[in-house]
Amino acid sequence: MRAWRKAWLDVTEAQIIAALLGFIDRGEASEAAFEEMALAVFAYQFAHNQPYRRFAIQRGRTPLTVRRWRDIPAVPITAFKDLTLSCTPPEEAQAVFMTSGTTQGGIRGKSHHPTLAVWDRSMLVNFRNRFMQQRERIAMGILFPDEAALPNSSLAHYLALAKRECGTSDSAGFIGPDGLDIPRLIAALERAEASGEPYALLGASFSFVHLLDALAAAGRRFALPEGSRILDTGGFKGQSREMGADAFYDALSVALGVPRAACINMYGMTELSTQFYDDGNAIYPPVKSGPHWIRSRVVDPVTGHDLPEGATGVLLHHDLAHFNCVSAILTEDAGIIVEGGFKLLGRVDGADSKGCSLAVAAFLKAARG
Amino acid sequence: MIERAGHLPGLAAAEVAWLQLDFAAWGESVQVSMPVLTEEQARALAAHIRENARAYLKTLPVAQIVTTIDKAIARLLDRDDPWRRKAEAILPIVTGYDRETVRLGLSGYLRTFRAPQLQRFLAEDFVNPGILDVFQPAMKGGFSRAHGPELLLHIWAGNVPGLSLWSLISGLLVKAGTVGKVASGEPLLAGWFSQILAEIDPKLGECLAIVWWKGGDTESDEVWLNEADTIVAYGGNEALAAIRERVPVTTRFLPHGHKIGFGLVSRAALDTRKAGPLTRLVAHDVMRYEQQGCYSPQMLFVERGGKVSPREFAELVSGELARFARTHPRRALSVAEAAGVAAWRAAEEMRAFDGGGRAVLGDAGDPWSVVCVEASEALAPSGLNRTLKIVAVDSLDAVVPLVAPFRAFLQSAAVAAAPEELFRVAALLGEAGVTRICAFGRMTAPEAGWHNDGRFNLLDLVTITEIEQAAELAAEGFAAYVD
Numbered sequence: 032m033r034a035w036r037k038a039w040l041d042v043t044e045a046q047i048i049a050a051l052l053g054f055i056d057r058g059e060a061s062e063a064a065f066e067e068m069a070l071a072v073f074a075y076q077f078a079h080n081q082p083y084r085r086f087a088i089q090r091g092r093t094p095l096t097v098r099r100w101r102d103i104p105a106v107p108i109t110a111f112k113d114l115t116l117s118c119t120p121p122e123e124a125q126a127v128f129m130t131s132g133t134t135q136g137g138i139r140g141k142s143h144h145p146t147l148a149v150w151d152r153s154m155l156v157n158f159r160n161r162f163m164q165q166r167e168r169i170a171m172g173i174l175f176p177d178e179a180a181l182p183n184s185s186l187a188h189y190l191a192l193a194k195r196e197c198g199t200s201d202s203a204g205f206i207g208p209d210g211l212d213i214p215r216l217i218a219a220l221e222r223a224e225a226s227g228e229p230y231a232l233l234g235a236s237f238s239f240v241h242l243l244d245a246l247a248a249a250g251r252r253f254a255l256p257e258g259s260r261i262l263d264t265g266g267f268k269g270q271s272r273e274m275g276a277d278a279f280y281d282a283l284s285v286a287l288g289v290p291r292a293a294c295i296n297m298y299g300m301t302e303l304s305t306q307f308y309d310d311g312n313a314i315y316p317p318v319k320s321g322p323h324w325i326r327s328r329v330v331d332p333v334t335g336h337d338l339p340e341g342a343t344g345v346l347l348h349h350d351l352a353h354f355n356c357v358s359a360i361l362t363e364d365a366g367i368i369v370e371g372g373f374k375l376l377g378r379v380d381g382a383d384s385k386g387c388s389l390a391v392a393a394f395l396k397a398a399r400g
Numbered sequence: 401m402i403e404r405a406g407h408l409p410g411l412a413a414a415e416v417a418w419l420q421l422d423f424a425a426w427g428e429s430v431q432v433s434m435p436v437l438t439e440e441q442a443r444a445l446a447a448h449i450r451e452n453a454r455a456y457l458k459t460l461p462v463a464q465i466v467t468t469i470d471k472a473i474a475r476l477l478d479r480d481d482p483w484r485r486k487a488e489a490i491l492p493i494v495t496g497y498d499r500e501t502v503r504l505g506l507s508g509y510l511r512t513f514r515a516p517q518l519q520r521f522l523a524e525d526f527v528n529p530g531i532l533d534v535f536q537p538a539m540k541g542g543f544s545r546a547h548g549p550e551l552l553l554h555i556w557a558g559n560v561p562g563l564s565l566w567s568l569i570s571g572l573l574v575k576a577g578t579v580g581k582v583a584s585g586e587p588l589l590a591g592w593f594s595q596i597l598a599e600i601d602p603k604l605g606e607c608l609a610i611v612w613w614k615g616g617d618t619e620s621d622e623v624w625l626n627e628a629d630t631i632v633a634y635g636g637n638e639a640l641a642a643i644r645e646r647v648p649v650t651t652r653f654l655p656h657g658h659k660i661g662f663g664l665v666s667r668a669a670l671d672t673r674k675a676g677p678l679t680r681l682v683a684h685d686v687m688r689y690e691q692q693g694c695y696s697p698q699m700l701f702v703e704r705g706g707k708v709s710p711r712e713f714a715e716l717v718s719g720e721l722a723r724f725a726r727t728h729p730r731r732a733l734s735v736a737e738a739a740g741v742a743a744w745r746a747a748e749e750m751r752a753f754d755g756g757g758r759a760v761l762g763d764a765g766d767p768w769s770v771v772c773v774e775a776s777e778a779l780a781p782s783g784l785n786r787t788l789k790i791v792a793v794d795s796l797d798a799v800v801p802l803v804a805p806f807r808a809f810l811q812s813a814a815v816a817a818a819p820e821e822l823f824r825v826a827a828l829l830g831e832a833g834v835t836r837i838c839a840f841g842r843m844t845a846p847e848a849g850w851h852n853d854g855r856f857n858l859l860d861l862v863t864i865t866e867i868e869q870a871a872e873l874a875a876e877g878f879a880a881y882v883d
Contacts, residue, residue, distance in 0.1 A: 332742035386692025
């Protein structure tokens with residue numbers, strides 16, 4: 032076993048890509064199969080990603096000592112802001128996805144992708160399964176800027192891929208240089224309503240708020256045909272007014288005639304190559320889950336130990352598809368493991384102090400002014 | 401266990417709505433009922449306090465108030481007293497601090513409010529504390545008298561046990577009708593103290609109230625902010641700004657924002673004999689109240705060139721924190737707090753990869769973290785809850801530019817240095833905005849009569865009425881005995 036694992040140290044990028052594409056295509060994976068692949072990917076990352084290697088050594092976790100996928104050291108998500116975590120020279124990357132930089136003083140976390148083959152396969156297999164639900168294609172309206180406008184946005188790429196591979200020829204984007212093109216979008220919604228064919232609206236959560244506000248201002252409501260669905264992602268990020276989840280999905284369902292059960296929230300991040308979905312938001316918070324090549328844990332952030340099912344902790348995602356960077360990511364999201372997946376409970380960005388000492392979050396806020 | 405928070409003279413418990421808060425720590429739980437007043441009740445309570453203070457508290461000589469407070473404090477210091485026993489039993493569950501920390505912290509803190517200390521406290525702010533009782537001759541001529549506010553509102557924050565007593569007692573010393581809003585993190589001690597005062601002097605008990613309302617309850621905010629003449633508020637700058645926005649312009653507003661404490665260690669203190677005991681004191685300051693106090697150290701600047709290097713000093717502090725972890729276990733952290741600690745430590749680990757000069761001591765799972773940095777680094781908060789950064793510097797003078805940009809957040813600095821250096825560095829730190837220089841081991845226990853945030857805590861509360869000399873002389877002209 033050790034000799035076999037050691038062999039992964041010499042594995043080429045082409046081999047690991049081929050292995051991962053095969054793994055994604057196999058449809059399911061047992062705990063043992065996931066573990067085997069995870070240890071292989073860890074060995075590859077340990078061999079080729081120098082900062083991660085140093086991190087793993089500091090934590091005393093190397094391919095020679097780690098036997099279980101749960102022991103593979105997880106990198107805190109903020110590390111992507113400080114370090115270049117890439118197995119290949121970053122300048123040779125086909126794509127560099129960056130965070131929006133809204134959360135930490137404008138510093139943007141980066142994920143380098145020498146190829147998007149694995150990212151795209153991961154996205155599409157999962158998207159077809161969770162959002163398309165047996166349909167080959169659907170007419171899509173995209174409420175997010177395109178890839179030309181945002182070349183480093185993983186979400187722009189995600190939506191472009193969805194539109195190209197799963198959208199009909201009637202699909203279109205509705206965010207231009209001047210923001211949401213309301214007249215054109217209303218026209219598209221009118222056509223969709225009249226066509227009787229299901230329609231899908233996909234985009235950033237805050238763009239939906241802009242849409243809701245515009246429709247309310249115009250006094251418009253739609254009843255999109257049965258089978259229509261909505262995909263929102265990313266929250267409001269200060270780009271729109273904040274809305275509670277229940278108010279948000281209620282408003283969507285009233286304004287567009289799409290039941291809350293067909294309003295799917297995608298939970299993804301730049302620092303992953305795989306997304307999570309729920310099966311609609313009839314009840315909030317819904318259960319989120321991902322495909323067989325990503326597994327999630329809820330841990331105590333200090334010890335890194337798994338918490339029992341039902342306990343609130345910090346989410347840790349282990350995404351095999353994120354092979355060029357680091358697969359095990361400790362997020363800043365609070366969560367709880369439940370049957371069939373996890374519930375997402377919002378961000379934990381460090382508590383304010385319980386006394387009168389100044390805490391980091393308040394200090395950063397003051398420093399930004 | 402059910403405990404009732406607050407002190408509401410003139411209101412029967414049955415008339416008031418109560419909201420239950422649940423606390424659990426150290427394997428025990430306690431339910432605390434918090435009073436929720438209607439707008440009408442709040443206004444009636446404000447009027448009750450104002451009237452009783454006018455009729456009684458303001459007529460008491462300050463020496464008698466000191467005596468009454470002294471008696472109440474004596475009961476809280478007496479470990480056999482039922483109030484004290486209750487405090488020792490319940491506060492660890494409510495705040496999460498371990499029993500020893502609460503016990504030692506309470507005793508150390510309460511000692512600063514006995515009669516001699518209160519007299520010192522008065523003397524710090526008033527050359528002649530009699531000015532609070534009757535007109536006193538003024539140096540410039542004429543007479544002066546100091547009046548406390550009719551209704552003083554305290555808005556407390558945080559879970560450090562008894563922090564509320566500081567401003568509560570200040571208000572009583574200047575004879576203010578007093579209303580205190582407790583924090584959800586430690587809602588009990590202020591109410592207990594008020595009830596003890598009421599047991600000792602029932603009429604005094606009618607002159608102060610302890611209330612609570614939920615954060616974001618703007619209606620209650622509105623009522624109380626408008627009723628008060630003077631408001632003392634603790635909290636983060638955001639919370640304080642939100643309060644200030646709604647305080648009437650004619651009301652005196654005294655905010656106490658969050659602060660970062662730090663320490664300086666001169667090479668004079670870094671020989672092998674002195675460093676050991678010193679690191680124990682440093683660790684004590686870090687451990688006590690889990691760095692939640694504004695006076696708690698979050699960063700240490702250690703001079704190079706001593707027999708013990710900054711790195712060795714850091715190792716020693718780390719060892720002492722390991723010992724404290726056994727005798728005074730860290731309180732259980734919330735998910736957000738744990739994430740804060742983990743994020744701080746992880747960020748330091750990441751930066752340690754960028755090159756030498758940074759060491760993260762201990763394991764990630766340890767209930768404390770010490771980071772040692774060789775390059776000079778500006779003051780910044782740690783992850784709190786026993787996380788400390790130790791920065792090596794070439795001289796203590798080099799620390800001044802590292803802290804000066806953060807004037808608004810400065811308050812306490814511990815200094816370990818020889819007398820001459822202590823005074824020289826203290827002068828520089830004072831210019832930068834530090835208001836309290838203390839010894840290690842005493843960071844979380846300010847001495848009696850200290851000037852919190854560098855202000856005159858009693859003087860800031862009062863207004864002075866002056867009888868000008870001319871008025872006095874003119875009065876002579878109207879006397880019956882005038883020739």
